[in-house]
Amino acid sequence: MxxxxxxxxxxxxxxxxxxxxxxxxxxxxxxxxxxxxxxxxxxxxxxxxxxxxxxxxxxxxxxxxxxxxxxxxxxxxxxxxxxxxxxxxxxxxxxxxxxxxxxxxxxxxxxxxxxxxxxxxxxxxxxxxxxxxxxxxxxxxxxxxxxxxxxxxxxxxxxxxxxxxxxxxxxxxxxxxxxxxxxxxxxxxxxxDVREPDRGGKLDLLGLVFSGLAMAFLMAGFETVGRYLVPMGWTIAAFLAGAACCLAYAAHARRTPHPVLDFSLLAIPTFVNSMLAGSLFRIAVGALPFLLPLMLQLAFGYTPLQSGLVTFAAAAGALLMKPAAQPLLSRFGFRTVLIWNGAIAAAMMGLCALFQPNWPSLVLDAILFTGGFFRSLQFTAYNTIAYGDVPRPRMSAATTLYATVQQLTLTLGIVAGAFILEISTRLQGHKEAVQSDYAIAFVIVSAVAMLAAPLCARLPRNAGEALSGHHPATEEKA
Missing domain, CATH: 1.20.1250.20 (MFS general substrate transporter like domains)
Incomplete structure (x- = not known):
């Protein structure tokens, strides 16, 4: 192809x-x-x-x-x-x-x-x-x-x-x-110094203004919602202004030959799937670095150093994944890995809801280590298949759009974690968040990550075969 x-x-x-x-x-x-x-x-x-x-x-x-x-x-x-x-x-x-x-x-x-x-x-x-x-x-x-x-x-x-x-x-x-x-x-x-031919055209300054204002307003809204940093009216105004700038940019992009954010890339099935399903997964994963240290330190009484040593197990699991990524994707293919590995990674996030202060740290380390492995593999699969069918001359536009959405969703993950925690604490009548509040937050973000699986199931069985070397047709004949 x-x-x-x-x-x-x-x-x-x-x-x-x-x-x-x-x-x-x-x-x-x-x-x-x-x-x-x-x-x-x-x-x-x-x-x-x-x-x-x-x-x-x-x-x-x-x-x-x-x-x-x-x-x-x-x-x-x-x-x-x-x-x-x-x-x-x-x-x-x-x-x-x-x-x-x-x-x-x-x-x-x-x-x-x-x-x-x-x-x-x-x-x-x-x-x-x-x-x-x-x-x-x-x-x-x-x-x-x-x-x-x-x-x-x-x-x-x-x-x-x-x-x-x-x-x-x-x-x-x-x-x-x-x-x-x-x-x-x-x-x-x-x-x-690998270069592709310049796409030509001037920088889309008006598009940059619209997209920049949209991102700035949306980020400001995400950063302040539910945190009482500014009056709620200001937060709502930021979201409305961000939405208005998004609409203005969409109208502008349809009339511009080289927009700063090229939404025509969404016509590529593997790219749009990675964008949508990957965004759900990133929202969930973005909440983890916020929720875990808070729970360990405020609800379990860990010191910052003890908390850091426990949460670092997730990074160790991610390191272990590196040599396993290519063999796993070659053996099972992107579609299967994204569905089942994503489900396992989501379930491992949900297991954090079961954590108790009296559990040995080695048990926590084992769960976080395993979860880090599956989350890292899922990120690698999403970040690779996104560009599998993108023509090389359009790689710069693809990385720009992907990075923009990635930045928004990771920030949204932190906001989602904080918002769920705040709502649970109020509804349960707690003055401060306790273990049950964190448990609810982990269950909800795990469910958000699980929503990505049906989207990944829409991928064809041979999606990304040029990247992974997995050929399902040949496998079935054998």
Whole structure:
């Protein structure tokens, strides 16, 4: 079916490129979560109200959301390697500025700079890898690239607590500097400058304004709903403004030959399936790093270090999955793996509802370790099959749209976890959330993840066979 020329790269070279890009993305994902633990210390340093320090989180997320839609055009116009290397440099400079900030205003400005770099790192890093490897190598490559999304949120809170407890909150940002320098040099030395013909046309500035405002308003609404950071009227207004900007962008995109977010990609069945089913799964998984540490520390009485050691088991399970991804997908195919592995991963999330304070930590570790394995495999499958049928000249548009939706759904997962927890606590008349409230939250997010299975069942049996090497027709004849 594929008539496009495939790049040739050795397995060792492919893994090296994947690790370099994944390390840069790990820096971004780690930074996004490690800062949350440092917010009280920052507030004390700036003589600010701790609750107001959430602006350090929201300013980064909004900056990230606004600039992601432009990443595809920028990569096509200036070259993916140059943009990715520049993104690492910008993110690192932003980290330095955060570390030396003398006021909340300076910190917010520095976080916006970080967001600009981060917005280019995720989609352009993925694009760079997809353009550098053949389709048969995509499963292995994406398996390595999936790691930052799973390890960063798990490792971030305990690492942030350790740094703040024994050093200074400013070191939370300083740890990015050596990683950024090494990453920029490694990209220059080992990542090829693979280019596709420029799609032509000017940057869709009006589309960027509409999409940026839509993302900014929606992210602001998600970040404030149910958290009493602003009056509820402001949150509702943010959602309404975001919806209005979405409609304005949709009308604009139909009249534009090269929109910043190309919704015509939704005509590709494997891409749209990964978008829709993957979004349900990401919402559920996005809630886990929020719910688990809270339950372990507030309901079970664990210290931050004890909680971090338990939740890190999930990251260890994700690491174990890497060599297993290609053999499993080759043996069973994408459709079967996405259905059954997704169901198992959802069930493992639901098992967290059974956790009790008197359970041995080894039992918790075993469940989280196993769940981490299945969740990582599911992410790898979604993130790979999404691009299996996308023509190479349209890869930049595909990574941009995919990253935009991914950012929204992961944030929505945190919001969903917090909202369910709040509602359960009120309905059960608890002053603070107890184990039963967390149990309800885990059951609901598990059910959300389970909703992805029927969507995956709509995939053809041979979906992604060029990526996995699984040929169901040949298997049936045998």
């Amino acid at each position: 594929q008539t496009e020329a495939e790049p040739e790269v050795s397995p060792a070279r492919m893994r090296l490129m994947a690790v370099i890009i994944a390390t840069a993305l790990f820096m971004q994902n780690l930074d996004s979560t490690v800062i949350s633990t440092a917010l009280p210390a920052m507030a004390q340093s700036f003589h600010a109200v701790p609750l107001h320090m959430s602006v350090a989180l929201t300013s980064y997320l909004i900056s990230l959301s606004v600039f992601i839609p432009a990443s595809g055009w920028v990569a096509d116009h200036f070259g993916a390697r140059q943009v990715f290397r520049g993104a690492i440099v910008i993110f690192t400079v932003g980290s330095v500025l955060c570390g030396v900030a003398g006021s909340v205003g300076e910190l917010v400005a520095a976080r916006i700079v970080q967001g600009l770099g981060g917005a280019m790192m995720l989609p352009v890093g993925r694009l760079l890898l997809l353009r550098s490897v053949s389709r048969k190598q995509m499963v292995d490559a994406m398996a390595w690239l999936t790691m930052p999304a799973l390890v960063g949120p798990v490792l971030g809170p305990p690492l942030g607590g350790f740094i703040v407890s024994y050093f200074s909150w400013r070191w939370v940002f300083d740890i990015n500097v050596p990683i950024g320098i090494i990453g920029a040099v490694a990209v220059s030395m080992f990542i090829p």
